[in-house]
Amino acid sequence: MSSVTSHRLRRRLLKVGHVIGLFIAMAIICLPGFWIVLSSLRPTVEIMAKPPVWVPESLSLDAYRAMFSGVGQGGIPVWDYFRNSLIISITSTVIALMIGMSGGYAFARYRFKGKSAIFLGFMLTRAVPGIALSLPLFMIYARTGIIDTHFSMILTYVALNVPFTIWLIDGFFRQVPKDLAEAAQIDGCTRWQAFWQVEFPLAGPGIASAGIFAFLTSWNEYALASQITRSVNSKTLPVGLLDYTAEFTIDWRGMCALAVVMIVPALTLTFIIQKHLVSGLTFGAVKG
Amino acid sequence: MLRLLSSVAAGVIVVALSPLSVFAAELPGKFEGVTIDAKLIGGQQYEKLYERIPEWEKLTGAKVNILSKKNHFELDKEIKSDIASGGTKWCVGSNHSSFAPQYPDIYTDLKPLIPETELAAFVPSVIKASTLDGKLVMLPRAQFDVSALYYQKSLYTDEAKKAAFKEKYGYDLTPPDTWAQVTDQAEFFAAPPNFYGTQFAGKEEAINGRFYEMLVAEGGEYIDAEGKPAFNSEAGVRALDWFVKLYKDKAVPAGTTNYLWDDLGQGFASGSVALNLDWPGWATFFNDPKSSKVAGNVGVKVQPAGSSGKRTGWSGHHGFSVTQACANKEAAASLVWFLTNEDSQKLESEAGPLPTRSAVWEYNINAAKGDAYKTEVLNAFQEAAKNAFPVPPLAEWIEISNSVYPELQAAILGDKTSKEALDEAAEKATTVLQDSGKL
């Protein structure tokens, strides 16, 4: 009797502990974001106040209004940056995923010579510090005349994302039992059909998480973008953040406002994609 | 073949020269169908000036294609990358007096392209600072930077404070005129962690620049007549000790060695700093209740003097340059002239920055009549500008800065004595100069 209640108590305690832990973790994660949203709504004099002003005294959308207003009144070409970022991130993510799927499939399903070496080689392309890469890349792009274009940015981000989309997707394909596809082939599917109808849906969560990764990396990348983009033709949002730094000053409020504009679509897109993480996860059943 | 080439070359020279004489007579000139590629400094405060570009396009028939807009640090990186890849075919670039000596070859001499009367209208010392090896590499815009001392007025009207200060230091509490007085007053006002006496930029080129001007005010020199680093002199130690003492006595915020200009400006605007040596661009910001807690309480005074009697006055300015590789230098020079002419400078200096044309100075002072704060600011900065001096025109200046500033920081933080730090810094600076073949 008492052991049952103590067991129940323990479970309840565990549950409360879990909720509290979750709450604290989420608070730590969200606090800086909340602070940024707040900073974008408060006048600078309050943000940088000493002694601190904890409860906002005046909130306004001035920073946002200024951002979208014309040049000279505090406006920056947000729409251009936004369009560039969106085109570049989405295109490069899609391409990186396709290349990643084909590469990951090759690693997971075939045996071939030098497999480990090639795999490691792919990984090591990520080991290159941006510094060693940015200047030569710039010189090559400048020579071929694709500097400051969407194409050059997409190409760069595809290369940046391909290694880990391959590893991730490889990892997930590996977890899909081989016999499933073989069974499908026996049932008269081609290998291609077997892939799309059996293996692809099962590897769905892996592909989704690789997609989130690739998208967010492209969406936020700064070091290479600052070298390759030059004007509104291809300048992305992270580079646009620097529009709020002038020679001597930082318009922190404006920067926060742009940050919010940057984060909201990323958040929305992540929210949409993440549900695929769950889909098709009938692993246990399949294996049984 | 050779003869053909030379005759072609001669033809090019004739073509290049012929419009010149016409050009000098009338600005802005006519450049139908010409497109000028430009790299401009980015930032809100500069947009007003760029709104004038369409006017120039209308007047001349040329087009301006803005390739990039970035702050000077980013622009510097971009221009260096361009030089490395041989792509400096764009025509007009924003330039800064501290960065300009790094790329002496890419910019053309503007003297033959701009009428003499126009050049004479600029403040002579600024033209001098824009001239490298006899080449006028940029035309200064209305962005002349020299620092003056901002202070909180109320501190100097508080009778109790005045009496206490007099008792302790033996002289009246008035806005300081020497750096020794700044030390006294900063230590007197400081009440960490809520209030600090003063602050200084603590890293990168900023601390090196502040040290440089203090060194000059103490009677020392950074680079001697032979081109050798000479800042590890007695004057150098005195100069560095000024920073060290304030830091040790906690009269400055503990984080000051990580501060750059924005931190300093925000710090003074937050009302937690008594005295602040800072740039003219902040004048409006500090007195605007929307951005500053000390609005209405800001005093501005000419920068204090060091023990040699000389005032500090590290200065820099922005300008526009025309590249050597530009296909149509006349049109480019016309644009540069237009962006720095009287109307442009009036427009720009309205918002606060200091003009580089004498006539615009007078115009601004007249326009500020009746506005006590603006008048005080202009008077202070006019005085400040008289004491201004640029950094040594060395291509290696930034590189020297980068090797010197960690040593300055080490002394300020107490890791090394001032002498040790400066000796080490001088050694590193010497290596930099040797590496580039200067010594």
Add this chain to the structure above:
Amino acid sequence: MKNFKLSAPTLLLLPAIVVLAAVIVLPLLFSFYSSFTPFRLTKPDTLWLFVGFRNYITALTSVDFWIAFGRTVLLLTIALNAEMLLGLGLAMLVNKATMGQRVLRTLMLFPMMFSPVLVGFQFKFMFNDNVGFVNNALQSLGITDRAIPWLIDGNLALFSIIVAEIWSSTSVFAILILAGLLAMPKDPVEAAHVDGCTPWQTFRYVTWPYLMPFAYIAMTIRSLDVARAYDIVKIMTDGGPAKRTELLWTLIGRTAYSDARMGLANAMAYIAILLSILFTVYFFRKLAAARQQIGAEW
């Protein structure tokens, strides 16, 4: 005709190889070459001077370089391990939640939506000694009456940087591990339950081996993806003050662009790559071992 047909894996890998060769390998060859020249950005002609190993010798004999090297290893070790543990914890917490999974999962990824540039500025302001959030909070709560010099004191500054780095990158581990948790078969856990294993035993002997490959993939990605931290450190302290937080990345970045000594910077970068290779190969081996353990074929 048949001779021309490429094998399936080659065909499948071809796009990846082409892209990587064009965007990574080609530029790398160039920068590798330039590490043997006194290449200065402002003097393009210097690219054609060959100085052999001089840049490497300069870098390898420089005390500053080795200090920065050591500090980078320290930072990576602390940050990666902390991120790993926190990411694991976060993933388990989220996975256990019965309600609001979608929202939680999205929130979990929240820090990844912050551009590193932004993270840098944000934490720099938060750790500002005078008007920063952290000191203001501590002072308001009466925990301290001092202005703690977060970004000045060597250890505190490194700590602050690590906090910023962990905050921004833990999500990477969390999502990968969570994906692993989701892909994990349910039977073994249930079987362990039935067999009367404690939660810890279940985790240690059933769940963890399944998660290991994912954890190592995350480790590998993160140990390579160092550029992300560069932006953060650059903005927060830029290696200062007095080189107290100098890392390889800030040192190389400053040498390359500010000092314009690209040749030397590239030499340093190549030595730094060795570091990355070491980390990568180490984790890669672990990865292979972990895979073997759960019976995946390699």
